Amino acid sequence: MIMNQKPRAVHFGAGNIGRGFIGALLAESGYHVVFSDVNNKVVDELNKRDTYEVRILEADEGSEEITDFSAVDSHNVIAELADPNVRIVTTAVGPPILEKLAPTLAKGLQARRSAGGGPLNVIACENMVNQTQTLAKHVHTHLSPADIEWLNQHIGFANCSVDRIVPSVQLDDENPLDVGVEEFSEWAVDQTALKSEIHPPVNGMKLTDNLDGYIERKLFTLNCGHAISAYLGYVRQHHTIDEAMSDPEISRVVRGALHEGGVALVRKHKFEEQDHAAYIERILLRFANPKLKDDVKRVARQPLRKLGREDRLLGPAYLAQGYGMPIDNLAHGIAAVFLFDMPDDEEAVQLQEKVKTHGIDKTVTEHTGFEEGGDEHRKVVDAYHGLKGK
Numbered sequence: 001m002i003m004n005q006k007p008r009a010v011h012f013g014a015g016n017i018g019r020g021f022i023g024a025l026l027a028e029s030g031y032h033v034v035f036s037d038v039n040n041k042v043v044d045e046l047n048k049r050d051t052y053e054v055r056i057l058e059a060d061e062g063s064e065e066i067t068d069f070s071a072v073d074s075h076n077v078i079a080e081l082a083d084p085n086v087r088i089v090t091t092a093v094g095p096p097i098l099e100k101l102a103p104t105l106a107k108g109l110q111a112r113r114s115a116g117g118g119p120l121n122v123i124a125c126e127n128m129v130n131q132t133q134t135l136a137k138h139v140h141t142h143l144s145p146a147d148i149e150w151l152n153q154h155i156g157f158a159n160c161s162v163d164r165i166v167p168s169v170q171l172d173d174e175n176p177l178d179v180g181v182e183e184f185s186e187w188a189v190d191q192t193a194l195k196s197e198i199h200p201p202v203n204g205m206k207l208t209d210n211l212d213g214y215i216e217r218k219l220f221t222l223n224c225g226h227a228i229s230a231y232l233g234y235v236r237q238h239h240t241i242d243e244a245m246s247d248p249e250i251s252r253v254v255r256g257a258l259h260e261g262g263v264a265l266v267r268k269h270k271f272e273e274q275d276h277a278a279y280i281e282r283i284l285l286r287f288a289n290p291k292l293k294d295d296v297k298r299v300a301r302q303p304l305r306k307l308g309r310e311d312r313l314l315g316p317a318y319l320a321q322g323y324g325m326p327i328d329n330l331a332h333g334i335a336a337v338f339l340f341d342m343p344d345d346e347e348a349v350q351l352q353e354k355v356k357t358h359g360i361d362k363t364v365t366e367h368t369g370f371e372e373g374g375d376e377h378r379k380v381v382d383a384y385h386g387l388k389g390k
């Protein structure tokens with residue numbers, strides 16, 4: 001057993017968000033951060049080096065130096081999870097990976113139980129609703145009823161909303177661990193699901209008992225606008241999000257879509273109208289940040305996931321529709337997803353094959369739920385043909 005009094009955090013996924021946001025906050029808050037990753041190169045670099053920099057990519061550049069971290073590959077993380085000094089476990093690996101990570105996490109938590117280890121909280125920081133609950137379900141499938149009972153008493157699985165744009169830019173730094181981020185950040189965690197106090201408190205972690213509001217506001221605004229700028233940007237041959245947003249045609253649709261979803265969000269969550277309008281404007285400014293050089297292909301990645309019924313595009317569209325609001329701009333953005341023809345993105349390949357085999361009308365119905373002959377279906381298909389002709 002590792003005997004070290006300093007509180008430790010285990011973070012799965014030492015990528016952009018791992019190093020550039022969650023791991024950085026944990027380290028700054030007094031935790032020794034143990035990154036666990038399947039990429040041996042990153043693991044080796046994290047163990048070789050004492051520091052890395054989080055560079056703020058804004059007009060007023062700044063940087064934070066991150067220290068006090070180490071890394072393990074997934075085989076060695078089981079012992080870490082049993083360490084009583086570990087108080088928090090976080091992930092930022094991408095939603096499809098959670099199922100793969102679950103057996104290891106289950107073994108680690110079993111080892112913790114056997115070692116008489118105390119409570120801790122698990123928080124999956126992924127861009128999809130309720131991913132910590134999803135992770136918990138996967139973990140349960142690898143445990144006995146007695147283990148699950150112990151888990152229910154000692155291990156909190158708290159959903160969260162995580163918002164910071166961390167692009168995959170290559171910085172000209174000597175240290176490959178350095179990462180560029182925007183200044184803005186927001187991490188809201190469902191405090192009702194915690195099983196123990198988060199101690200020491202994590203700077204920048206907002207504990208809330210209204211997580212649904214945070215998640216929908218972020219997913220249906222930031223991620224919605226981002227996705228639309230990326231898909232339209234791709235169609236109109238822009239390379240980065242800021243470039244796409246400087247195209248008046250695109251920025252008009254993005255702004256329009258955020259207001260369509262925004263009206264519904266304000267009604268549902270009883271947000272102040274003015275606050276929400278300011279939130280939208282702030283997001284549009286974030287997209288326009290030229291220093292992020294955020295690749296449209298990164299933001300558009302995995303289009304099938306992004307067409308999920310509760311995700312960033314159809315989520316606000318259905319919400320707006322439910323309040324009887326128009327969805328012309330959202331439909332325009334949704335149409336562009338069906339034109340994302342990216343050979344190295346498996347989901348894009350699948351979607352393109354469907355369009356080829358079944359035609360756009362049926363594919364739109366299958367992936368949006370909008371029935372052929374209906375108003376929404378027509379809007380998406382018309383916009384598709386309009387965009388295709390450009």
Ligand SMILES: NC(=O)C1=CN([C@@H]2O[C@H](COP(=O)(O)OP(=O)(O)OC[C@H]3O[C@@H](n4cnc5c(N)ncnc54)[C@H](O)[C@@H]3O)[C@@H](O)[C@H]2O)C=CC1
Nearest residue numbers: 013014015016017037038039092093094126127164165166
């Ligand atoms: N980059 C961003 O601006 C934001 C990303 N997110 C979310 O954070 C998550 C991660 O995104 P990024 O950091 O951009 O991706 P990334 O690709 O930069 O990092 C993911 C990391 O997970 C590692 N990984 C893969 N399988 C693993 C496993 N089984 N065990 C441990 N590590 C594993 C990869 O090697 C990689 O280092 C996604 O769900 C994304 O939607 C959320 C907010 C912002």
Ligand SMILES: O=P(O)(O)OC[C@H]1O[C@](O)(CO)[C@@H](O)[C@@H]1O
Nearest residue numbers: 127163164165222223226299301
């Ligand atoms: O990470 P995802 O879900 O593929 O989508 C990319 C989106 O996530 C972010 O990386 C962070 O919220 C945004 O930059 C973008 O909206």
